[in-house]
Amino acid sequence: MSKPAASVNLLDQPAETPCCPPMAVQRMEQATALQLAPAFKALGDPVRLQLMSMIASAPGGEICVCDLTPSFEVSGSTISHHLKTLRDAGLVDAERRASWVYYRARPGLMLQLATLLTPAADA
Amino acid sequence: MSKPAASVNLLDQPAETPCCPPMAVQRMEQATALQLAPAFKALGDPVRLQLMSMIASAPGGEICVCDLTPSFEVSGSTISHHLKTLRDAGLVDAERRASWVYYRARPGLMLQLATLLTPAADA
DNA sequence: CATCGGATTCGACGTTTGTCGAAACCGAGG
DNA sequence: CCTCGGTTTCGACAAACGTCGAATCCGATG
Numbered sequence: 001m002s003k004p005a006a007s008v009n010l011l012d013q014p015a016e017t018p019c020c021p022p023m024a025v026q027r028m029e030q031a032t033a034l035q036l037a038p039a040f041k042a043l044g045d046p047v048r049l050q051l052m053s054m055i056a057s058a059p060g061g062e063i064c065v066c067d068l069t070p071s072f073e074v075s076g077s078t079i080s081h082h083l084k085t086l087r088d089a090g091l092v093d094a095e096r097r098a099s100w101v102y103y104r105a106r107p108g109l110m111l112q113l114a115t116l117l118t119p120a121a122d123a
Numbered sequence: 124m125s126k127p128a129a130s131v132n133l134l135d136q137p138a139e140t141p142c143c144p145p146m147a148v149q150r151m152e153q154a155t156a157l158q159l160a161p162a163f164k165a166l167g168d169p170v171r172l173q174l175m176s177m178i179a180s181a182p183g184g185e186i187c188v189c190d191l192t193p194s195f196e197v198s199g200s201t202i203s204h205h206l207k208t209l210r211d212a213g214l215v216d217a218e219r220r221a222s223w224v225y226y227r228a229r230p231g232l233m234l235q236l237a238t239l240l241t242p243a244a245d246a
Numbered sequence: 247c248a249t250c251g252g253a254t255t256c257g258a259c260g261t262t263t264g265t266c267g268a269a270a271c272c273g274a275g276g
Numbered sequence: 277c278c279t280c281g282g283t284t285t286c287g288a289c290a291a292a293c294g295t296c297g298a299a300t301c302c303g304a305t306g
Contacts, residue, residue, distance in 0.1 A: 064252095066252065069252095077253090080253060083253095084254080
């Protein structure tokens with residue numbers, strides 16, 4: 001029982017069913033804020049934001065850490081640490097194949113965040 | 124010359140012209156990441172995320188600080204500090220009228236962020 | 247099975263963040 | 277002009293963060 005099921009219901013959606021309307025339409029519940037804030041925080045660092053964009057725009061939907069690291073000034077261990085932050089936030093998935101680790105975006109959560117930020121579509 | 128003009132070109136858009144395609148479509152430039160990361164960071168706290176949603180969804184488009192503060196457990200000075208963070212990030216505007224201060228959302232930047240997070244719309 | 251290279255984890259560090267209470271600011275009204 | 281209520285600023289402090297280098301892990305390959 002170290003992982004209560006209630007903490008994942010917003011992150012495991014099938015990517016086509018945003019849980020919540022845009023925040024300009026309806027005030028957000030505290031529980032929603034508590035679950036989604038870590039995702040925004042994870043995107044709140046320039047290195048992670050660029051990492052996320054490289055992963056999300058990778059041809060084939062995935063990219064090797066070895067192709068990410070050389071694009072930044074910081075050390076490899078720092079990149080790894082940032083990737084873990086993105087993983088913990090539910091924004092990316094990692095898979096090891098042979099010596100290399102490949103990352104891919106989880107579009108479900110991205111869509112949640114995008115929907116939340118969408119301005120009210122009043123005509 | 125203490126404020127180079129190059130630092131504001133992403134935040135002062137007329138709200139209907141997102142500067143950048145979704146990050147799933149095209150890799151983000153470092154300069155873009157440096158300018159937009161603070162906005163995501165500002166949304167990366169549960170209190171600020173809820174504040175932002177209360178402001179963005181306020182009837183009439185604005186809301187008084189006196190209507191925000193009672194909704195949270197934290198002190199008034201902490202709320203004020205969070206509001207300043209949202210202001211500095213370019214997400215909200217403040218206006219004083221008599222004894223009260225009213226906040227309203229800046230939909231331009233919200234749209235930028237939403238666009239960036241939108242999944243690639245490949246058919 | 248010893249070694250190699252890619253990736254993560256660990257331990258440490260200076261900096262930033264979230265929070266509070268006290269003090270200061272600023273209109274309004276007596 | 278003094279006071280009052282709403283808001284912001286200041287100073288302080290513990291916790292979290294970003295970064296590094298060293299150590300460790302983990303497949304692959306000789």
